[in-house]
Amino acid sequence: MVNQGASNGMALDAMLDSEHPIKVAAAEFAAASLVYPGSDDFDHERWAAAAEFGVQGLMIPTEYGGQGRSAVEGALTFEGLGLGCPDNGFVFALAAQSFAMQRALITAGNETQRKRWLPELAAGTAIGSFAMSEPDAGSDTGAITTTATPTPDGYALNGTKAWVTLAPVADVIIVFATTDPTKGHWGINGFILETTRPGVTIGPVQRKMGINTCPFSEVTFTDCAVSADDMLGNPGAGGSVFSSAVEAERAFLYAAQMGSMERVMNLSIARARSREAYGQPIGGFQAISHKIAEMKLRHESARLLIYKAAELYDRGDGMTMAGALAKLQTSDMAVQSALDAMRIFGAEGYTVDAGIEAELRDAIGGLSYSGTSEIARNLVSRLLRVDRPVRRAKN
Secondary structure: OOOOOOOOOOOHHHHOOOOOHHHHHHHHHHHHHOOOOOOOOOOHHHHHHHHHHOOOOOOOOHHHOOOOOOHHHHHHHHHHHHHHOOOHHHHHHHHHHHHHHHHHHHHHOOHHHHHHHHHHHHHOOOOEEEEOOEOOEOOOHHHOOOEEEEEOOEEEEEEEEEEEEOHHHOOEEEEEEEOOHHHHHHHEEEEEEEOOOOOEEEOOOOOOOOOOOOOEEEEEEEEEEEOHHHEEOOOOOHHHHHHHHHHHHHHHHHHHHHHHHHHHHHHHHHHHHHOEEOOEEHHHOHHHHHHHHHHHHHHHHHHHHHHHHHHHHHHOOOOHHHHHHHHHHHHHHHHHHHHHHHHHHHHHHHOOOOOHHHHHHHHHHOOOOOOOHHHHHHHHHHHOOOOOOOOOOOO
C-alpha cells in the first residue's frame, strides 16, 4: 500500500478531491490487478494480490500486521477500488471482510483472538466471514434462533445462518447466537471459530442476481462445541458487538459502491460524447445531459455523507445517523444512476457485453445488504424522534 495518505482532521476539500493520492493509487491498482478473470468462481490469486497491496490490512492495527489507517483512508481506498474495478462482487468481498468481520474482531476480540487471526487476515492467508442473518431473522437481530446452549466445557451451537458473505471460502467465522431467547438482543453472544471445526457445515454457493464473484452460502451448526475462550466480547454483549460492526459497515461498505457510481457516470459521459444522433453527440440533447448532471449530484451527495460518517468515526463521535444516511443515499442513488446509464446507452445497454446491465444488477444488492433501506429509514426516523408523542401541558 502506498504511504501517501490522509490524516485525521484533513481538510474536507482535500479529503474529497477526486485526485487524492490514496484513491488514485487504489483505482490504478484495481484496474491493473483486479481484472475479472472470466469466471465467477472465487479468485484466490486476486485476493492475495489485494493483500499484498495492503487492502485487507488497511485498518488492522500495526501490531497485528496491518497498517492502522483511519476510517477516512479506508473509505478513500475502497472508493478507488470501486472506481477502478468493474468487478463489484470482488470489491464487495474485500469490503465485507474489512468493515464487518475484522472490525468486530478488532473492537471486541481479546488479545489471543486478535493475535491468532488478524495477522493472517491482513496477509490474505486467511479469509473471514460474519454470520448473523438467518432465514427468518435479518434486521431483527433479537429474533435469531441459533442457540448457544451451555455445556460443561462451554457451549453447543445449533442453528442455520443465511446469505453469509464469503462463507464458502472462509477459514474463520464470527457467528452470533442466543444463550437466552427471553432476553432478546441482550441474550446474544458472538463466537469466533475456524470453519473446519466439527459441527460446522458450509452449504453450496447460492446463486444471486449480482455481485456474483463474492460467494454467499448458508452455514449450519450442529452441536458445534465452542468454549468461553471462543466468545467475542463479554457475555451478553453480542448484540452490541454486532450493532457496532454493522454501524461502521453501513457507511464504509458503500464507499466501494460510490466508486462504482463514478465509473458508471464516466462511462455515460464517454457514451454521450461519442454516440451521435441527428448530426450531433447525444450529450447535446438536454434529455441526456440532465441525466448525467443528476448522476454527478447523486455521486457528490453520497461522497459528502460517507466521508462525514468516516470523519465522525475517526473522531470517536456518534455516527449512527450519518452512517444510515450514507447507506440510504448511496444505495438508492447507485440504482438510479445505473438505470439512467441504461437509458443513455439505449439498446446496447441492455446487452451483456456493454456491462451496464451488470452494474444495475450489482447496484440493486445495495438496497438489502447491511440492513435494508427500509430499516435504515426506520433508524433515521427514530433518531429524529418522530415516533414520540408531543407532551402537552396539563390544564
